[in-house]
Amino acid sequence: MSQSKTTPVADPTWYSDIRYLFTQTDIDHMKSQSIDLTSYTDVVAIAENIYGQVATDNMPPGNPWSQAWKTTFLNWMKHDYPKGQPPSLRTTELLTDVEESSATRKRKEITTLSSTELDTLKKAFSGIMAKNPSDSNSYFVQAGYHWLPVPTYCEHHAPAYNPWHRVYLLSFENALRSIPGCENVTLPYWDITTPFPEVLKTAPFDSYTLPQDISEEFKAGYVTQRNSYPEIQKNLKDFGVTEDINRALTKTDWEDFHGFWSDASHNTIIAAHDSGHNSIGPTMANQSVAAFDPIFWFFHANWDRLFWKWQTLLDATSLNGLLSTINKSTDPVSYQIFTIPALQNLTPFTSNPPKLNTVSIIDSKGSLDVDYEDPVTFTAMEFLAKTQRSTAASHKFSVHTDHVNVRVQGLNRLKIPGSFNVHLLKNGKRIASRALFQPVEAEKCENCVSNAIVHFDFELPLETVLNGELEVVVEPIDKSFVGDRFPHKLMGNPTIDIHLLLKTE
Numbered sequence: 086m087s088q089s090k091t092t093p094v095a096d097p098t099w100y101s102d103i104r105y106l107f108t109q110t111d112i113d114h115m116k117s118q119s120i121d122l123t124s125y126t127d128v129v130a131i132a133e134n135i136y137g138q139v140a141t142d143n144m145p146p147g148n149p150w151s152q153a154w155k156t157t158f159l160n161w162m163k164h165d166y167p168k169g170q171p172p173s174l175r176t177t178e179l180l181t182d183v184e185e186s187s188a189t190r191k192r193k194e195i196t197t198l199s200s201t202e203l204d205t206l207k208k209a210f211s212g213i214m215a216k217n218p219s220d221s222n223s224y225f226v227q228a229g230y231h232w233l234p235v236p237t238y239c240e241h242h243a244p245a246y247n248p249w250h251r252v253y254l255l256s257f258e259n260a261l262r263s264i265p266g267c268e269n270v271t272l273p274y275w276d277i278t279t280p281f282p283e284v285l286k287t288a289p290f291d292s293y294t295l296p297q298d299i300s301e302e303f304k305a306g307y308v309t310q311r312n313s314y315p316e317i318q319k320n321l322k323d324f325g326v327t328e329d330i331n332r333a334l335t336k337t338d339w340e341d342f343h344g345f346w347s348d349a350s351h352n353t354i355i356a357a358h359d360s361g362h363n364s365i366g367p368t369m370a371n372q373s374v375a376a377f378d379p380i381f382w383f384f385h386a387n388w389d390r391l392f393w394k395w396q397t398l399l400d401a402t403s404l405n406g407l408l409s410t411i412n413k414s415t416d417p418v419s420y421q422i423f424t425i426p427a428l429q430n431l432t433p434f435t436s437n438p439p440k441l442n443t444v445s446i447i448d449s450k451g452s453l454d455v456d457y458e459d460p461v462t463f464t465a466m467e468f469l470a471k472t473q474r475s476t477a478a479s480h481k482f483s484v485h486t487d488h489v490n491v492r493v494q495g496l497n498r499l500k501i502p503g504s505f506n507v508h509l510l511k512n513g514k515r516i517a518s519r520a521l522f523q524p525v526e527a528e529k530c531e532n533c534v535s536n537a538i539v540h541f542d543f544e545l546p547l548e549t550v551l552n553g554e555l556e557v558v559v560e561p562i563d564k565s566f567v568g569d570r571f572p573h574k575l576m577g578n579p580t581i582d583i584h585l586l587l588k589t590e
């Protein structure tokens with residue numbers, strides 16, 4: 086993406102114009118002075134200064150901006166630094182992959198595999214499942230990286246969630262490729278907005294039996310379990326998984342796409358992911374063992390596909406592109422995991438194969454040779470004006486009175502043993518549900534402890550919450566402790582916060 090050097094932009098935005106004005110040389114040059122030109126907040130903070138330097142041709146050294154660029158930048162300042170939308174979406178162009186991908190690890194939707202491809206995939210899965218559990222390419226070792234057996238590694242509800250799972254999938258795919266005759270196999274994905282694929286209800290994809298003990302509770306011989314398939318379908322619908330995915334794909338900022346931390350609404354990608362785990366249950370709903378259910382791999386390939394899709398939409402497939410989507414002032418941790426070398430580790434996959442870190446996984450297609458075919462049912466989405474709870478006062482906004490956000494906040498998840506669901510009831514009847522996927526001993530998980538107090542967002546048409554008595558019920562997946570309602574008193578007495586939603590340009 087390059088900006089016209091001769092025609093100024095009358096209404097420039099950060100996403101469509103401004104971030105492209107800075108070259109790698111400019112970025113490196115200013116970094117030595119602790120100014121980050123990839124960061125929206127940094128550029129806004131010193132915009133007058135930048136303009137002063139470029140207007141007098143002082144900067145960039147030896148490569149002055151054209152008059153058009155100077156005017157574009159000035160127009161952006163005059164309009165109060167609008168963030169705007171990504172270039173591909175600005176004219177509500179329909180979103181489709183135009184170019185044919187050259188990546189050799191082309192991951193396809195599971196239902197589109199030919200019978201030969203399916204046979205190879207079965208051979209690869211059966212092959213790694215049959216390997217000795219001491220073999221690093223065995224299904225046992227690969228699945229075990231997620232949680233049990235100890236040591237536990239996975240990242241959830243934290244900025245490294247998407248990067249960690251991307252490298253994890255690659256490690257698993259490489260294990261599949263270790264089986265003779267399967268050297269070119271790729272891991273397909275399940276588009277979770279479509280019915281549970283028939284083939285994944287059959288061996289070797291339907292279950293796995295532990296070859297040895299992984300804990301007191303999960304011993305050799307444990308067979309992974311799923312809810313009934315009609316139940317799974319109903320759960321996915323009740324949890325609004327499709328809506329959360331669609332909402333995520335309309336978010337322009339990294340923390341909003343993921344949701345959950347930095348006060349971001351918890352109703353996008355990680356919400357959909359958690360709902361998916363709890364919907365499929367019981368093995369998938371239990372973080373200790375989730376990755377042993379073979380559906381885990383097809384399920385997670387889909388989240389990685391959506392992450393890549395979002396990156397492509399946002400032109401965030403390079404380090405600078407990705408950094409330009411992170412709000413450095415409200416979400417410093419996300420910024421740091423890509424910019425501070427000591428925080429770039431994705432344990433155990435940085436010092437061990439595939440030896441990648443948060444930065445080297447960003448360009449999935451360019452660096453990892455991984456790309457995704459769009460699903461069969463792919464419907465091009467328009468990047469619509471977003472509804473949100475809050476915005477900067479410098480933005481123009483309108484109040485969206487037909488939708489409301491009900492937030493359940495201040496819930497201490499460490500008090501609840503394992504994954505749980507949060508239901509919103511009206512006159513005793515369930516109207517919306519959310520999920521949280523976590524370890525049984527969340528207090529022993531560093532990520533969980535660092536964000537123990539959580540919130541849940543229910544974005545609903547206003548009429549669904551009017552004229553009735555509302556109630557929040559927290560349902561633990563494991564009901565052996567307190568039954569099917571976890572007492573509010575024991576989880577920090579969460580409170581309710583209701584916002585009308587607003588729309589910005």
Ligand SMILES: [Cu+2]
Binds near residue numbers: 385
């Ligand atoms: Cu997961």
